[in-house]
Amino acid sequence: MLDWVDIVVRSFIFLITLFLLTKWFLGKKQLSQLSFFEYVTGITIGSIAAEVTMGLERNIMHGLISMSIWSLVPFAIGLVSLKSKKVRDFAEGKARIIIKDGKIMEDNLKKERYTIDELLEQLRNKNVFEVSDVEYAVLEPNGHLSVLLKKENQPLTAKDLQIKVAPIKEPQTVIMDGNILDEPLSNRGLNRGWLNEELDKAGVSLDNVFLAQVDSYGQLTMDLYDDKIQVPSPQEKPLLLASLKKCQADLEMFALQTESKDAQRAYNKNADRLTHIINKLKPMLHV
């Protein structure tokens, strides 16, 4: 066989093997999530493939055997470490606490051979410029620093302010590139008829829509090709809130106007009922 034909054949064989091995044995892990061990074996497998592809005096079978061992052993260790915490700690390393109770653990820094500059750099990556803002920080096995800020430095949440907010579910994308996607639409219990109606209401044609999504309250939001057209924002919820408020005010007025005591009582009762409803609905209807 000609040398170059041999190289072509070998290249294809090892290309495919490498592809399959990485696909089967690595799973969905990102490169940065690989443990050091997996990282090194990956490099080794690659170099074996390169070596055997170019070194024509080497046997293809030998290369394949070596590659499969180099990938099977880490795979097996991975399987075992799924079950056993001890193996996991040994193979993948343990997280180490770097800052605790707002104090830097110098000994742990030394054990990880981590300089103060590196620590500051990692903190800055997390938008933390002052060490005193940090309550707790852990150096993960993959080298990332996880930071828990002191409570007063954490961003405010609705829970902190004790505000009730409307719960949401994931939105569904129903139009892409002017094409209606039927599956997400039916996931929401909606159909093309409803969608066409909504498009008519907004006054846009289907082929002008680049992207449209339905939120968890059945409201349609969209982005058009023609960015000069202003898409009206959904009005249903704010309108509902406004009309409830209007009725509540009306009822109070009727109560003031009427002479009959019974009617006044009934009006007031219903005004209170509406106030109650408005208070309950406010977090839901606020946009």
Place this chain on the structure above:
Amino acid sequence: MTVASNVKQCMVTLKAAEATLSSLAQKSTEDQAKKLFHECMLEVGKAISDLKKRIAQLEFEEPQFKGK
């Protein structure tokens, strides 16, 4: 505008709100929100029936305001 027609207008607005709440309850995927919308819809329904009674009373007392 008479009192009776004002009350009628208010009732109609409430009916529209009831319908909107009902459709929101249908369309929402979040269970909690669904339930809340439904409860509010029923409450608005009670207010509507109270108003209806009042309208009947008004029409009885002042038949000249009776709607077509």
